[in-house]
Amino acid sequence: MTTSAPARPIRIAMLGCGVVGTEVARFLLRDAEELGRRVGAPVELVGIAVRRLERTRSLDIPSELFTTDAKALVTRGDLDVVIEVIGGIEPARELILAALESGASVVTANKALLAEDGDTLYEAAVKAERDLYYEAAVAGAIPIVRPLRESLAGDRVERVLGIVNGTTNFILDAMTTTGAGFDDALDEAQRLGFAEADPTADVEGFDAAAKAAILAGLAFHTRVTIADVHREGITEVTAADVASASEIGSVVKLLAICEIDPEGSQVSVRVHPAMIPATHPLASVRGAYNAVFVESEAAGQLMFYGPGAGGAPTASAVLGDVVTVARHRVDGVFGPGETVHAQVEVLDIGRxxxxxxxxxxxxxxxxxxxxxxxxxxxxxxxxxxxxxxxxxxxxxxxxxxxxxxxxxxxxxxxxxxxxxxxxxxxxxxxxxxxx
Amino acid sequence: MTTSAPARPIRIAMLGCGVVGTEVARFLLRDAEELGRRVGAPVELVGIAVRRLERTRSLDIPSELFTTDAKALVTRGDLDVVIEVIGGIEPARELILAALESGASVVTANKALLAEDGDTLYEAAVKAERDLYYEAAVAGAIPIVRPLRESLAGDRVERVLGIVNGTTNFILDAMTTTGAGFDDALDEAQRLGFAEADPTADVEGFDAAAKAAILAGLAFHTRVTIADVHREGITEVTAADVASASEIGSVVKLLAICEIDPEGSQVSVRVHPAMIPATHPLASVRGAYNAVFVESEAAGQLMFYGPGAGGAPTASAVLGDVVTVARHRVDGVFGPGETVHAQVEVLDIGRxxxxxxxxxxxxxxxxxxxxxxxxxxxxxxxxxxxxxxxxxxxxxxxxxxxxxxxxxxxxxxxxxxxxxxxxxxxxxxxxxxxx
CATH class of the missing domain: 3.30.70.260 (ACT domain)
Structure with a gap:
């Protein structure tokens, strides 16, 4: 709440300046004034750590912002917010921990790290009394972390079904629409830039599994890591499977599925291709779009839909978190952390x-x-x-x-x-x- | 964040115990322990104000909780959260203001009051340094207030298109599906309980207009009241209109539309029936469901879908807010308020x-x-x-x-x-x- 006069500036640093980081920097610099009004204090981007300075020259970002010394940047001691968009486990983990210890709140899009070792980060944030926000880590621009963590905090989530990987949805959608096989659809996705040259992380379900782990933890107030997630990709899905689905009025989607039993004592977290009825809201999620379908006791069926990746959409999610944690810094408070009091068993896929x-x-x-x-x-x-x-x-x-x-x-x-x-x-x- | 040992109980009172209130009370009483874990302190429902005690006897709620003295309840001085589910302008406004002045945060589902005189409430909350949360006021269980106020706080929302009234969507959907005229479809909706005996507030668009005002204020960081909203209902929509829509591959929906011009200086806020392409994500919103479609500069196209009314779904939204503001009370903080710095002109429908x-x-x-x-x-x-x-x-x-x-x-x-x-x-x- 912005009752007092604008205070000292909120100082923001960013780690990484790839596709997402470039967009974050662009919006932060262009919209600093407006974002400052929303935060209740001026916001200032004070530094961006990159691996190589040469690649930053073509960007429309003042060169004096760049540094190759990420550690020195996050530990300079006067930062309010550190944005981490490097990805991967290290050095991201080390830098996030250093940032929290140095008194900065952290906004990250790093699903792999959160799914592998979120606990270490959550605990460090609690200890530092700083925020760790990560809306961009799951389903890109789609607000799903905040709804699960806050909007549904008074409800019992029973099931989450997510289309959380755009590449595989694009491929399966193409197979459904054209009758093509997996290989041809993958070629097309690569040609159009919807799949990477090495598509393993997407088509084998690793990316979706990381997001499933994060979603399950949030939905069921418990700890789930990527090691707990049963994972099957879409490389074995055939044109015949897609045709069979069509014959029973269904479509094939790669789903991230998080379910809890009625007693609330066992969860199943898995990623695999599945047939869903064509009338299901998730069935109409086309191309590279993402959607998360949530079933809860009181709310019933909810769906959150939007672009699951891309520079600008992911930047939107990052900047929403930046405004939120910056407001908290202005007020000297921090937001709701992880609630992991429900220590529920994660079921083996066989069960x-x-x-x-x-x-x-x-x-x-x-x-x-x-x-x-x-x-x-x-x-x-x-x-x-x-x-x-x-x-x-x-x-x-x-x-x-x-x-x-x-x-x-x-x-x-x-x-x-x-x-x-x-x-x-x-x-x-x-x-x-x-x- | 719940780092400290559970503190003193969070005391909650409720004003009103109709369809929504009954469900809120039921969940609060049943799930007090679990909700307390999520809040970080025990939560306790200490009183419910109703107009007549007789009608409470059939409810499965301890009779000692009920009182007919709403004013005395909200001013008892030891409350942390007051839930207002009476609806309408008075006495809701007076009681909410009294609750804030007495030190309680307020959670309300009252769209009519917020759309008519939200400013008075927002200012009272700022002055009292308490929260005023109202997720349930727009689109029932669908998290849309929080995403607009927080998730998209770093983005520029350009347009909001909402199906925010279940009754009219049910009627138009029935007309589309069966070819029926408005009167027959309304009869059917009334028979099935999707329309009230006096359907004016729904079919004339008053309900949707209140929600449009709230959505526009949130989306564009400005003040919009229901008086600013151009409103046309669906009573003039004919079977021929619906058939015409179908001929051009479209469907008829009652939309709440909030748009801002590219310069960010003028907004249009209106409710009227419109033809939208059958391929638009809103077109597949069937029956009494609601959905809000948001277009923003960075995020692109997002959609939020779910049940827009009903006791349990609305209770889910209320309780999510209760947990959030209760966490704030435990930590002695409050959440982001309204940002109305962008004083933009609301255009006449003609423009x-x-x-x-x-x-x-x-x-x-x-x-x-x-x-x-x-x-x-x-x-x-x-x-x-x-x-x-x-x-x-x-x-x-x-x-x-x-x-x-x-x-x-x-x-x-x-x-x-x-x-x-x-x-x-x-x-x-x-x-x-x-x-």
């Missing part, structure tokens, strides 16, 4: 409750349905629907199950593959977003 | 820039298109598309314009109605959500 869609190529002869049904039954997996289509001497069975332990479903699929009458299991995918 | 869709029944003879085109030209309204369909001796012209001053468009329509060759103007509606 997660899921549904499966299984497409089985079988010989078209008497007894085959009975044999297939038996494979489900012996693993205690209940079948919701089965559809048989004859195809010459062959037939195809499409089975959608009720919810069961993931391990039981996987074992069922394993047994199906071994059945003599089964020629092949052509599509296996989890089904989500069905109530 | 708002809009597009029109106009469907004109004309005689099918030479010169008619020229005469119609001339009517647009003399008012300096540029035609984007025109489509002619012959129908026996008659024809129908469907014109979609480029953006122009609303007054010029209205004058054009007026002139069209006067043309001899024009039998009638069968559908006139603004077009939004087109880039």
């Amino acid at each position: 997660a409750r899921t549904r499966y869609h299984v497409q089985i190529d079988v010989e078209d002869r008497p007894g085959v349905l009975a044999a297939v049904a038996e494979a489900f039954a012996v693993h205690d997996v209940s079948i919701k629907t089965v559809r048989q289509e004859g195809r010459g001497g062959d037939a195809q069975l499409v089975v959608v199950t009720h919810e069961a332990d993931d391990a039981a479903l996987a074992a069922t699929v394993g047994q199906l593959r071994d059945l003599e009458m089964v020629r092949g299991v052509s599509s296996v995918m989890r089904v989500e977003g069905v109530s | 708002a820039r809009t597009r029109y869709h106009v469907q004109i029944d004309v005689e099918d003879r030479p010169g008619v298109l020229a005469a119609v085109a001339e009517a647009f030209a003399v008012h300096d309204v540029s035609i984007k598309t025109v489509r002619q369909e012959g129908r026996g001796g008659d024809a129908q012209l469907v014109v979609v314009t480029h953006e122009a001053d609303d007054a010029a468009l209205a004058a054009t329509v007026g002139q069209l109605r006067d043309l001899e060759m024009v039998r009638g103007v069968s559908s006139v509606m603004r077009v939004e959500g087109v880039s």
Whole structure:
């Protein structure tokens, strides 16, 4: 609240000046006056640490702001806010800790670090009595950290389903729209700049897994690291899978899924491709957009949608946090920290409750349905629907199950593959977003 | 941040115990322990003011909590948080002011009061150094106040398009789905409990206008009251309008629209039915759901979606605010207030820039298109598309314009109605959500 006259300037330093950092600096310099009014004190960008000065010359940023000595910058002692947009584990962690110890609040977009070792940072922020804000770390410009941490703080979040990686959503959307296979869709995404030359972090689900860990921690007031997250990427998703999804009125999405059981004692946090009904709000999230769908006891179903990456959108999230923590600095206070009092068990994927869609190529002869049904039954997996289509001497069975332990479903699929009458299991995918 | 040992209890009182209040009380009582962990201090509901005690007997709430003396409750002097869910202007205003003066922070769901006289409340909160939070006042459970006030505080919001009234969205959705007229759709909405017996506040757009005023103030850091909002309801929307929309790949929605010009010096705040493209994210908001679509310079396009009304969803928003302001009370701080430094002019509707869709029944003879085109030209309204369909001796012209001053468009329509060759103007509606 800005009741008093503008106080001493809020001094801001930034670590890193890549795609996001350049946009942050540009807005901070251009809008300093307006941001100062919102903060209640002048804001001043006092330094930017980069690895190599040569690359900064082409930027429209005063050269005297740049330094290669990041450690000296964050420990100069008069900073109010340090923005960290280097990414990765080190030196980001060391610098963030040094900044907090030196009395600065920190705004970071570093999902990898938060998902790997958030606890160290959260505890350092508490000890330093400074803010650690990270809206930009999950789903880019979409406000999701603040809604989970504050807006839903009086509610019980039951499930979070997120499309939190734009590259994979672009690829799966292209496969859905054009019928292309994964490789062709990836080529197209790379050509258009939606996938990196080495797409591993995106297509193998590492990026989404980091965000899932952060979301689960926030949603369920507990500690979750990336090591707790079951992760499957989209490289095995075939055009046939996408077509199968379409036949049951669904689309394939890479989902970050965070669920808690009704007793609030066990959570499942996982990233994998899944079929969701075309009528689900997440199904219409196209291209490289992100969205996070939240189900809570009182609020019901909420969705947050927007650009999940990119320089300017991520800068928007960073600067929202900068204004918030700068206001706190002006008032000499700090915001809500992590609440991790609910120490809940993170379930192994085998114990997660899921549904499966299984497409089985079988010989078209008497007894085959009975044999297939038996494979489900012996693993205690209940079948919701089965559809048989004859195809010459062959037939195809499409089975959608009720919810069961993931391990039981996987074992069922394993047994199906071994059945003599089964020629092949052509599509296996989890089904989500069905109530 | 909850670093210290749990302090003295946070004492909460509530004004009103209707649909929303009952749910708030239920969750507060049931989840006191968990909410206390999130706040960092025990939370205690100490009193509920109601008009008549008789009606409280059927509620599962301890009878000793109830009182009919609201004034005595809010001024007892030991309260940390007062929840106001009475609604309306008085006695809500008087009680909120008394609560703030007595040292309590206030959480309110009262859109009518905030839109009519928010300034008085905001100033009282600043003076008392207490919080005034109102997430529940706009779009029910959807976190939109906090994202606008905090997440986007470092960005420039350019436009807000909101579906912020569930009743009208339900009616328009039913008209779209079934082809029904307004009266039949309203009957159905009333039968299903989505519209009140007296639906005026909803169908005439008063409810949406109050929310538009609040949204515009937050988005543009300025003061907007409901008197500044141009308001048109949906009672004039016909089945023909909905069919016309469908023919151009659009749907009809009642929108709350808040726009600022590129210089940031003029805003337009209005509520009216409009055609939006079926591909627009708002188009797929079905039934009684709400959504707020935000366009900002850096973040791009964001959407927030969820239930816009109802006891439990609104209670979720109220309780999120309760936890936030209770944390502030524990720490002896308060959150960001309103920023109204940008004193921008609110434009009259005539000067708002809009597009029109106009469907004109004309005689099918030479010169008619020229005469119609001339009517647009003399008012300096540029035609984007025109489509002619012959129908026996008659024809129908469907014109979609480029953006122009609303007054010029209205004058054009007026002139069209006067043309001899024009039998009638069968559908006139603004077009939004087109880039």
